[in-house]
Amino acid sequence: MPNKIANKQAICDVLMEAATTDKDVCVLCSDSRGSASLTPFFDKYPEQAIEVGIAEQDLVGIAAGLASCGKKPFAASPASFLTTRSYEQAKVDCAYSDTNVKLIGISGGISYGALGMSHHSAQDIAAMSAIPNMRVYLPSDRFQTAKLIRALLKDEKPAYVRVGRNAVEDIYTEDSCPFEMDKATWLKEGTDIAIVATGELVRPALDAAALLEAKGISATVLDMYCVKPLDEEAVVKAATNAKAVLTVEEHSPYGGLGARVAQTVASSCPRLVENLSLPDAPVVTGTSKEVFSYYGLDAEGIAASAEKLLGKAAK
Amino acid sequence: MEIDKLESLRWDLRQDCVDIIMAGGGGHIGGDMSVIDALMVLYENHLRITPETVDDPDRDRFVLSKGHAMEAYYAVLCHEGFLDLDDVKARFSKFKSPYIGHPNNKLCGIEMNSGSLGHGLPVAVGMALAAKMDGRNYRTYVFMGDGELAEGSVWEGAMSGGNFELDNLCALVDRNRLQISGSTEDVMKQDSQEERWAAFGWNVLSVPGNDIRALDAAFSLAEETKGKPTVIIANTTKGFGSPVMENKASWHHHLPNTEEYAQITADFAAHKEECHA
Numbered sequence A: 001m002p003n004k005i006a007n008k009q010a011i012c013d014v015l016m017e018a019a020t021t022d023k024d025v026c027v028l029c030s031d032s033r034g035s036a037s038l039t040p041f042f043d044k045y046p047e048q049a050i051e052v053g054i055a056e057q058d059l060v061g062i063a064a065g066l067a068s069c070g071k072k073p074f075a076a077s078p079a080s081f082l083t084t085r086s087y088e089q090a091k092v093d094c095a096y097s098d099t100n101v102k103l104i105g106i107s108g109g110i111s112y113g114a115l116g117m118s119h120h121s122a123q124d125i126a127a128m129s130a131i132p133n134m135r136v137y138l139p140s141d142r143f144q145t146a147k148l149i150r151a152l153l154k155d156e157k158p159a160y161v162r163v164g165r166n167a168v169e170d171i172y173t174e175d176s177c178p179f180e181m182d183k184a185t186w187l188k189e190g191t192d193i194a195i196v197a198t199g200e201l202v203r204p205a206l207d208a209a210a211l212l213e214a215k216g217i218s219a220t221v222l223d224m225y226c227v228k229p230l231d232e233e234a235v236v237k238a239a240t241n242a243k244a245v246l247t248v249e250e251h252s253p254y255g256g257l258g259a260r261v262a263q264t265v266a267s268s269c270p271r272l273v274e275n276l277s278l279p280d281a282p283v284v285t286g287t288s289k290e291v292f293s294y295y296g297l298d299a300e301g302i303a304a305s306a307e308k309l310l311g312k313a314a315k
Numbered sequence B: 001m002e003i004d005k006l007e008s009l010r011w012d013l014r015q016d017c018v019d020i021i022m023a024g025g026g027g028h029i030g031g032d033m034s035v036i037d038a039l040m041v042l043y044e045n046h047l048r049i050t051p052e053t054v055d056d057p058d059r060d061r062f063v064l065s066k067g068h069a070m071e072a073y074y075a076v077l078c079h080e081g082f083l084d085l086d087d088v089k090a091r092f093s094k095f096k097s098p099y100i101g102h103p104n105n106k107l108c109g110i111e112m113n114s115g116s117l118g119h120g121l122p123v124a125v126g127m128a129l130a131a132k133m134d135g136r137n138y139r140t141y142v143f144m145g146d147g148e149l150a151e152g153s154v155w156e157g158a159m160s161g162g163n164f165e166l167d168n169l170c171a172l173v174d175r176n177r178l179q180i181s182g183s184t185e186d187v188m189k190q191d192s193q194e195e196r197w198a199a200f201g202w203n204v205l206s207v208p209g210n211d212i213r214a215l216d217a218a219f220s221l222a223e224e225t226k227g228k229p230t231v232i233i234a235n236t237t238k239g240f241g242s243p244v245m246e247n248k249a250s251w252h253h254h255l256p257n258t259e260e261y262a263q264i265t266a267d268f269a270a271h272k273e274e275c276h277a
Helices: A007-021 A039-044 A056-068 A087-096 A124-129 A142-154 A199-214 A232-240 A257-268 A288-294 A299-314 B003-024 B029-045 B067-079 B085-091 B120-134 B152-163 B193-199 B212-224 B258-276
Strands: A025-029 A049-051 A072-078 A102-106 A135-137 A159-162 A185-188 A193-197 A219-223 A226-228 A244-248 A272-276 B061-064 B140-145 B169-175 B203-208 B230-235
Touching (some): A007 A039, A007 A072, A007 A102, A025 A039, A025 A056, A039 A049, A056 A072, A056 A087, A056 B152, A124 A159, A124 A257, A142 A159, A185 A199, A193 A232, A193 A257, A199 A244, A199 A299, A226 A257, A232 A244, A232 A257, A244 A257, A244 A299, A272 A299, A288 A299, B003 B029, B003 B258, B029 B067, B029 B140, B029 B212, B067 B085, B067 B140, B120 B140, B193 B230, B203 B212, B212 B230
Parallel strands (some): A025 A049, A072 A102, A102 A159, A135 A159, A193 A244, B061 B140, B203 B230
Antiparallel strands (some): A185 A219
């Protein structure tokens, strides 16, 4: 039975659970409560829900003001707008002022496939990572998303979380979801190639490892939900044990996971590193599945790139 | 503090402000001089916060959205006991100093960082909303410049402040009619401020902005207003206090030379003398 619960739904569930006992937990939306799956929160906790209308700068500024007064705001808006329209509020009001604002970028990456580049966020990892004191997380499935949000509820620092629009296939289970804050999850340990993936491309990366295994290629798969702070120790360990490193992300080739992993590997344990990402161009129109397949970001594409990279590494 | 004492104090604070600028080798002197009276009146007579209550959840909140008027803010914060004037003068703008040219919330009494314009009002809306959500009776104040009002985010904040009927929120616009490039009306028309804010659902009080008594009365009126936020349009004079710098756009960020400094200091002293005559 395929999973029908999107990661954003898992966020709403955890926030509703927390709001029951903690009146400081609040959510803010910019006419985005439906697309953020936060309507149940607005209905059940109207006193803890704030609608600002289509005004992302106001959304983040208000969240920062609330946080400075002890509230625990989660501001949710499409990642494409949240990380560009209100970028300066994220920088100044959240990160610089060090307010406890959790920015939830929904429908991230190319979730809004056919709506065009205005609605895509292929720059958000780079943009948000470049802000001092801003953390960047891309959980892979609903179980990990829930664990991440529970962890974020306990700290008082700003963070950006990106999730996609649609339900993705589970990686973990309710009972088995190892999670340590700011530590990558080791999904598989291998000796030929290290695949470091983030967000909703972790699942196809894991499936690619299975395809590779069938061909006798041993792969490590790291679920690097924490792009910033990057789990450098895990990256170095995975790279050291492999002949090459392949990164996989739903992002531009500039300044994302691939860039950070390459920096880390180059300075600590040089290996060939290749970055599988979206192109530095408006992406082709289609559903997420179609777009990922087109750019080689599905299991077959990732496996093919891994094989090719290993060939290069052997020369 | 009584009005006649504030009439005298304003010149001491201006002198402190100019001395901070001279010590640091730069500052936004024009806007400092226009807004310092409002800062003084707010901190002396209305804002419920002391150095001992900076962490009290019921303290009033203040955000200096026109963060470049920091030297005026330093002068007031020092006078109110939050910071030490000698320390500020010794280290303002110096290597590794916490006393930078815009608000730094690592310093005692400063709630939020600012600098980039157009940020303060949405933040203040959030603070005022938090008070309503928590049933606390503290008030939130935010000061903006008039050139700043060209930022769209100001009007997003104005929209939400009106929408949420935040009568615990008071904004002040330092309407000195000058910005770096010249007259605000030549750069980007700002009139009529009164009509614009009223259209966004705000209670509008337009007052002579370097008139201590008028400012004091306006803050009191804002406190009494129910059902909507208040904006005080403080019609000020940029560089107020000395003809050397009054109404001169070039003094937005100008470091007085020795002669100018001497004249400004003499003008402040003469004004103070008039208060005691």
